[in-house]
Amino acid sequence: MLDTPIGALTLVVNEEGALVRCTFAEDAWPQDATRDDARCAAVATQLTEYFAGTRREFDIPLALEGTEFQRAVWTALLDIPYGTTTTYGELARRIGRPSAVRAVGAANGANPIPVIVPCHRVIGSNGTLTGYGGGLPRKQQLLALEQQRDRLF
Numbered sequence: 001m002l003d004t005p006i007g008a009l010t011l012v013v014n015e016e017g018a019l020v021r022c023t024f025a026e027d028a029w030p031q032d033a034t035r036d037d038a039r040c041a042a043v044a045t046q047l048t049e050y051f052a053g054t055r056r057e058f059d060i061p062l063a064l065e066g067t068e069f070q071r072a073v074w075t076a077l078l079d080i081p082y083g084t085t086t087t088y089g090e091l092a093r094r095i096g097r098p099s100a101v102r103a104v105g106a107a108n109g110a111n112p113i114p115v116i117v118p119c120h121r122v123i124g125s126n127g128t129l130t131g132y133g134g135g136l137p138r139k140q141q142l143l144a145l146e147q148q149r150d151r152l153f
Contacts, residue, residue: 001025002044004051005145006138009115011040011047018063019043022113024134047115051145056082058116066110069097073107080121083146087125109133115142 002009008025017039037044042060049055064074072095079094080086086094092104111119114133120142124130132139 002040002047004047006051006115006134006141009047011043013039013043014063016061016063017042018061019113019116020063020065022047022116024114024138043116050115053145060116062113062117064117065112066107069100069103070107070110073104074111074113074117077108077111077117077119077121080118085121085123085143088122088130089125091122105130118142121146 002011010021010023010025011019012021012023014020022043046055046058046060050058064071066074073091076091076094088101088105088108089098091108092098092101095104097104108119108122109131111117111133114120120132120139122130129136129139129143
C-alpha cells in the first residue's frame, strides 16, 4: 500500500517483479495476491517521484494481462506524453481501429495499472473529462498535477 496525493494505491507485482496491478485502496484486494512491500519498492519509489514532480516517465516492467485488443490500447496509452491529453477517437485511430471508439473506452476503463499506464490522459472528443476508474476528481487531480509540473520544466 502506497499513500499518494490521490489516495492510497495497492501495488501487485508478479514473481518476476513486473507490475501486474495498481489499484485504489477502496477497490477489493486482488484475491490472488499477497502483500510484499519489498518487491513493490521500485514501483513505490517511481510513483513517489511522479507525485513529487521529479519523474515524468516510468521504467517499471509491466505485465499487462488482458485481451489482445486491451493490450493494444494500454500500450498506446503509454505513448501519450506527460502533461498532454488525447481523445478516445484519436486513440482508436492510433491502434488502427478508428471505428472502435467505444471499445477503446471500455479497454481504457479496464486498465489494471492506472497512473503508470496513463488512462487519465484520455478525454472526450469535446474536451470534457469522461469516466475514470478512480473517479473524476482523481482524474482531474492527475491532469492538474501534470499540467502544473509541465509548466515548471
